[in-house]
Amino acid sequence: MTTLPTLFSPITIRNLQIRNRILSTGHDTTLPTAFVPNDALVAYHRARAAGGAGLIVMQVAGVHETARYTSHLLMATTDECIPGYARVADAVHAHGCALFGQLFHPGREIMESQDGTLPVAYAPSAVPNERFHVTPRPLSLRMIDEIIAGYAAAARRLERAGLDGVELVASHGYLPAQFLNPRVNLRQDRYGGDDLARRRFIDDVITAIRAATGPDFIVGMRISGDEKDEEGLDADDVMAALVAFDGRFDYYNITAGTSAGIGSAINIAPPMMVAPGHTAPLSAAIRARVTTPVFVAGRINQPQDAERILASGAADMVGMTRAMICDPDMPAKARDGRLDDIRACIACNQACIGHFHMGYPISCIQHPETGRELTYGALVPAERPRRVLVAGGGPAGMKAAAIAAARGHEVILCEAGRQLGGQALLAQTLPGRAEFGGIVTNLAREMTLAGVDVRLNQPVTRALIDEIAADAVVIATGARPRAGHVEGAETGHVVNPWQVLRNEVNVGASVLIADWSLDWIGMGLAEKLARDGCRVRLVVDGYMPGQRIHQYVRDHWAGVLHDLGVEVIAYARLYGVDERTVYCQHATSGAAMVFEDVDTLITNLGHERVTTLEDELAETAIETHVIGDALTPRTAEEAVFEGLKVGVAV
Template sequence: RINGNDYIENGWELKDTLRLAPLLEKAGAVYLHISGGVYGSTELTIPSMYTPQGCFIHLAEAVKQVVDIPVITVGRIKDPVHADSIIKEGKADMVALGRSFLADPEYPNKAKAGMLSNIRPCVGCCLGCIHAVLAKEPGSCVVNPDVGREYKLAEETAVTETFKVLVAGAGPSGLAAARMFALEGHEVMVCEKADSTGGLLALAATAPGRGELGDILRFFNEELDRLAVPVRFNTPLSKELLDEFRPDQVILATGSMPDMPVIKGLFKTKMDLITSVDVFNEADTPGKKVIVLGGGMTGLITADTLAEKGCEVVVLNRRKSFAEEMSSNDRYYLRERLKKGNVTLYKKVSVTSFSDDGVAFTSNGENVTLSGYDTVVISEKHQPVREAKTLEKKSDAHFHIIGDAKTPRHLMYCISEAEEAGRAG
């Protein structure tokens, strides 16, 4: 296995690989596996969702022109149709997959059987796999919580008693829970107050470069269709619904909403005051000069979205680091995007007060005053939405809270918690 390009200054380039490949063939190599990137390179060896699928194919294709032995390609090739087309078009003789097999170990069997919609997709977040390993933690997978504990799951016994389960909320947690309950043989129904599934994750998938987050939602939706799990839209959890369905268990997966901070002058400013959710669902149109309060993952993705729309953006991060909840690989590409956009980042911020058209604050101990802004976007903490828990007193069902409704966290915990609930019955 060799690099087609190191993607670093004074590093190995494709022209070098094209000289080496025939020599390796002559020396007896039976195949060449062409990858790219090293630690610290501008193109990471394990790239995130921001990079095109099949990002290293062109390297293998070039090598294939100078050797007669089989050439293998790799690099975010997650769709079997895409993989097939690479081979049919003569760009490579074989396709190597890594993270896709973590997301779904049955990927080859499902592809061979033509069950493409049943393949659980990698979303390229790099969080459960490479990020965890680099942090010296057990590797796993955001979309497949079974990874790393298969031996424990093999010891589980089959369900002997089935229940009626009502899942309130069709975001990723609710969909994952409904799927797992159905797979375990329970009778399941989902109610959702909105007119579509996905919750906040569906909004996040509209951000630049993050569309693949929607792939896991499509998988869950297709799974519920396959398992004949009904989803009632525009239907919040209510006593009437409980009386009608008469569930044994209710799973509250009702998500979270942005929390509004209390800061001097914030609610008296003449600037428009909106949230990141408003930006993504286009409920409000931001102005041209925007202050984003919050430097976590959502704050940076919001800033990127606004910058792509032509806004001048300032991000105020009250923490010491940006987007700590993201994997380092994913964060790298987002930070690179922000460098190219009209975005200014401040960290270790302590806000003194908001004015009619700006804000005064300290950053790293230095005083800063900004003016001439027209919009403030709140993108810091989220608070759980679980008012429906009060209905437990009016029902014989046992209520369980999962996902953001329990505590707002990232997707890995939401799906893992949901599947645990489904297995526990």
């Protein structure tokens, strides 16, 4: 019996009853090939429909040739898209889930071209954006007519494919929002000059879609309730537009932010330092003023939070997209009251939108099966149960143990320390990173459900392997901080990040962080120590701090460090130290860079793998598998994925 009655009550939109209030919002998966839905995309959405989602909104589909904002979006400009969409619809509907598509034109928000040359972007006016540094070409009236017709034709194709509805994407500063925005739309013709004229584009689009589709076909609009940018639409602008459009759309899907601004783009997929459900006040204010049903999305990763938002009257449906990227079965688990079994999203952004920004298919650091459903969608039971010993209780070892046990093996996991988690235990101690510890909780629960025998304070040796009589050994013993060679280190106070995070050293009042890793460690330490009152200089051996982490996390952190007064120096390669003076070289010119009055030098120089057990077993006939940082130091994403792969293979 569910303890979430509002979340699991049905809702009717137009003439369609949706089984619950859980929505997977439109998000780019980078799975499609040739601009149409393929087997991988069908399998991806099938998994979430089977897991109990009420409604899935597919990723954006371009409605005009000028809408190609990436090289891997869907296009709905020809009938070639219909068979692929029909296959997704059949797969989703077979599990009782509703399916909508998104209709899209980015306007000036072009990320990349199709061939590496700079594309021509089209917008209401020639107003550049900040994030992609695009200066668009103003749309002619003839092209506006073509694009409006493109929206209608695309909607008709998706209806023919069997989808239940479409969503006009006016969120995040894309083309419809650009027409609404008086700071972006400088036109003085029928599409600009006053509020009524600036709304005409959306008005003409919805009119054209209604004329092209049947009476039961649903048409909604996604829009940012506040673009949270100086040049963007504010809450009053959006409210006025939605009140004016009230009754024209079947629902409003409320989010926040704009793609156009470096600081506001974080709202597209807010990382863990942003409060869960932060957009609910926006949707609540809108819902109080309109009769149109209101959906909301914005880091709603727990069903309990979703229930509170719905029960408070802030929205009629909730977007829980990353929650289902992390755990496709989240709705079913929540419905059945198995809340402790849910693998909660930690909003790290590393393998979901992080993969998208690198051009790779979507996944999840906790659930690498996501995006790989065709390969890992169903576990194959082991033909012959074996005794598997896993050495190391970090993310790699825990995932390997859980998967191997779920396949029927007898699995013993030994962790030398008193706690599971490895480096995740350190990551969660930094400001704004506490949620990262959720990866430990979630993987530990997976092991419990699979029946893994976990032994803490138990190092693995050859003698233990013989005693247990293991058929296979998985080495996941992790890594330790790399010291590197720092000239004169014996004369200064030189420490590593682990010592600081474990409170094993006194860092003094003036700190220099020499950051080679360019990951969360350098920026996180800088924030922590600045908040503790230290003078902090973050010296990075690269062109920016956080160079190797997702841009939303990095950009947000850059603002935090700036406001805290942290001095950031780029292109600085650590050379040496002489008592309270640190010496670096400019990474490109080789010129000396000297930093004085340093009480403590913190060297974030990466990690080195722990090889003790691997070396001990090297000359034996014992079947061994080396994964995670023990293979070579990287991130939690690779560790968990390799745990999955070895758990399937062993």
